[in-house]
Amino acid sequence: MAASVPFALETSASQNTICRPRCTTQPSAIASYEGTTYLVDGTGHVLSEYGPEESSYDFPVLTGVEGLPRPEAIKRIRAGASAVTALASARPELARRISEIGLATPDRLELRASDGSPLLYLDVDDPLRNLDAYEAIRTGLARRLPQDDLGAPVKIAYIDLRFRGRVSVMPAVSGAPDGAGGGNAAGGPGAALTGR
Numbered sequence: 001m002a003a004s005v006p007f008a009l010e011t012s013a014s015q016n017t018i019c020r021p022r023c024t025t026q027p028s029a030i031a032s033y034e035g036t037t038y039l040v041d042g043t044g045h046v047l048s049e050y051g052p053e054e055s056s057y058d059f060p061v062l063t064g065v066e067g068l069p070r071p072e073a074i075k076r077i078r079a080g081a082s083a084v085t086a087l088a089s090a091r092p093e094l095a096r097r098i099s100e101i102g103l104a105t106p107d108r109l110e111l112r113a114s115d116g117s118p119l120l121y122l123d124v125d126d127p128l129r130n131l132d133a134y135e136a137i138r139t140g141l142a143r144r145l146p147q148d149d150l151g152a153p154v155k156i157a158y159i160d161l162r163f164r165g166r167v168s169v170m171p172a173v174s175g176a177p178d179g180a181g182g183g184n185a186a187g188g189p190g191a192a193l194t195g196r
Contacts, residue, residue, distance in 0.1 A: 028084045029101070033077070036049060038050055065103050083122060134167050137167060156172065
């Protein structure tokens with residue numbers, strides 16, 4: 001059975017990678033791969049298939065791995081599950097608002113919150129990077145952004161927290177899909193803010 005589980009760390013028959021009724025490992029997220037949806041723990045281990053009996057639980061959904069080669073999907077699922085665990089420990093208020101973590105791009109984790117706040121790009125290896133700086137400027141962010149034609153702050157496409165000591169805020173381009181910003185790393189219309 002373990003060999004058929006796509007993101008089990010070990011695949012030997014002696015390893016218990018599927019959660020049994022007395023399992024002590026807590027689920028962290030939901031991940032779907034090869035047409036099956038799973039509950040995974042904070043390390044990316046599969047605990048069980050996600051089914052109707054688990055539907056009352058509210059876990060972040062890890063997306064963007066369907067169609068990837070298995071080794072790459074496993075790597076990204078592990079990074080996403082690890083980020084959920086780190087956020088739950090360090091930032092429980094933020095972790096409770098996570099709806100989805102996009103894993104489609106190898107250089108970032110794309111955190112979508114259930115409260116409609118802007119998309120956050122987190123570092124794959126250090127998902128907590130710059131969260132303190134972001135929290136320090138978050139409430140005053142609207143006052144620091146350019147204004148649209150009606151004098152309101154422009155809508156934010158995403159906030160990039162991946163680079164040490166830098167919080168980059170990218171305004172949305174009108175008519176662009178969610179998460180498509182108008183700024184660029186070379187200093188386009190986006191705003192690079194540093195909060196310490």
